Amino acid sequence: MAVGIDTKFVFQLDWNLLRTFLVIAEEQSITLAAHRLLRGQPSVSLALKRLETELGCRLVDRGHGTFRLTAAGRRLYSECSDMFSGVSRLPEAVREEVNEISGEIRILLASHVVTPLLDDQLKELSREHPKIRFNIRIDTSARVIQAVRERNASFGICLVNRRFPDVEHDLLYREFFGFYCGPSHPLFGKDKLKMSDLRDYTTVSFDTEDINDALRPVALLRSKWGLDFDVVGRSSQLEEVRRMIECGLGIGSLPVHVMERDVASGRLWRLPPYEDPPEVDIFLVTNPAKRLNRAEDLMICRLKQIIEETPLSERTYKTAP
Known part of the structure; x- marks a missing residue:
C-alpha cells in the first residue's frame, strides 16, 4: 500500500461532492452552479457543507454579497481541476481511432484580444478536428495569468505586467x-x-x-x-x-x-x-507544468509555431487615423 494515502477516505468520499465544488468554484456562485448542474440551490449548498465537513475545513467564504475561495478552497480547486481534466481524457486514452483528436480547450482572454492569429486557429482546428470543444472566457489580464499558473486554463492571451518564472510568455502580437x-x-x-x-x-x-x-x-x-x-x-x-x-x-x-x-x-x-x-504587447501565456490533452497540445504548438515563423512586423496592428 502506498505511503500517505488514506484509502478509507478515498473509498468513502462521495466524488460527486468534488464535482459540485468544482462547478461552484468555476461559477463563483451557488445559484449559478445549481443552474449549471440542473439541481436546486439548497441541494448544492448542502453538498458544499458536506464536503467541508468531510475535509474538516472551510472552502468558501460567503456573505454580504461576497464569494471567495479560502486558501484551502483554492488548493482543492486546483487539485480537482487536474483530477477531472484527467478523467475527461480517459475516453481519448482508450479510443481506437488514434488519429482522431478530441478534448476541450479552455482559453482565457483579456477583453480586447482581437487577432486573426487566434481566429484562424479556431477555424482550422474546428474544421480539421470536429470533436474538439472550445471553452472561451473573458477576464482581467491578472486573472488570466493566475488561472494559467494554477493550471485551470489550457492557455491565456493577455497583457503582461509582471512575469512569473513558472509560466512561459510568448509575444503574440x-x-x-x-x-x-x-x-x-x-x-x-x-x-x-x-x-x-x-x-x-x-x-x-x-x-x-x-x-x-x-x-x-x-x-x-x-x-x-x-x-x-x-x-x-x-x-x-x-x-x-x-x-x-x-x-x-x-x-x-x-x-x-x-x-x-x-x-x-x-x-x-x-x-x-x-x-x-x-504600443501594447499581447502575450500567449502557457504553463509547462500543466498536463495537456492532445487538443490543447496541438493548438498551443500551432500558436507557438506561428510566433516563431512570423516576423513581429507582421504581427503588429497599427491603423492610420
Whole structure:
C-alpha cells in the first residue's frame, strides 16, 4: 500500500461532492452552479457543507454579497481541476481511432484580444478536428495569468505586467491604443486636434491604465497631458469602456485596430495622438507544468509555431487615423 494515502477516505468520499465544488468554484456562485448542474440551490449548498465537513475545513467564504475561495478552497480547486481534466481524457486514452483528436480547450482572454492569429486557429482546428470543444472566457489580464499558473486554463492571451518564472510568455502580437470620443462629444468630427485640446474634458479608462499596471504606456501618456485628473468611468472590459465613450461620458483609449469598424460607422471618432500612439504587447501565456490533452497540445504548438515563423512586423496592428 502506498505511503500517505488514506484509502478509507478515498473509498468513502462521495466524488460527486468534488464535482459540485468544482462547478461552484468555476461559477463563483451557488445559484449559478445549481443552474449549471440542473439541481436546486439548497441541494448544492448542502453538498458544499458536506464536503467541508468531510475535509474538516472551510472552502468558501460567503456573505454580504461576497464569494471567495479560502486558501484551502483554492488548493482543492486546483487539485480537482487536474483530477477531472484527467478523467475527461480517459475516453481519448482508450479510443481506437488514434488519429482522431478530441478534448476541450479552455482559453482565457483579456477583453480586447482581437487577432486573426487566434481566429484562424479556431477555424482550422474546428474544421480539421470536429470533436474538439472550445471553452472561451473573458477576464482581467491578472486573472488570466493566475488561472494559467494554477493550471485551470489550457492557455491565456493577455497583457503582461509582471512575469512569473513558472509560466512561459510568448509575444503574440503588438497593438496600438488611440483616444476616442462618441457622437455627442464636442470634439466629435473635428480634425487636426492636438493633445492639449483634450485636457479640459472628462475621461474613462481601463482599470489597468496605471503606471504600475499592464497599460502603463497609455497611463504615461494620460499623465503627461493631464488626462488622468477627471476620470468619470472605469472598467476592466473593453465593451464597457467603449460603451461609456460612445455614450459621451468622456474621452477614452481603445485598441486602434479593434475600433476600425466603429470609426467607419460613425459610432466613435479618433482623437490624437495620430502619430506614435502608445504600443501594447499581447502575450500567449502557457504553463509547462500543466498536463495537456492532445487538443490543447496541438493548438498551443500551432500558436507557438506561428510566433516563431512570423516576423513581429507582421504581427503588429497599427491603423492610420
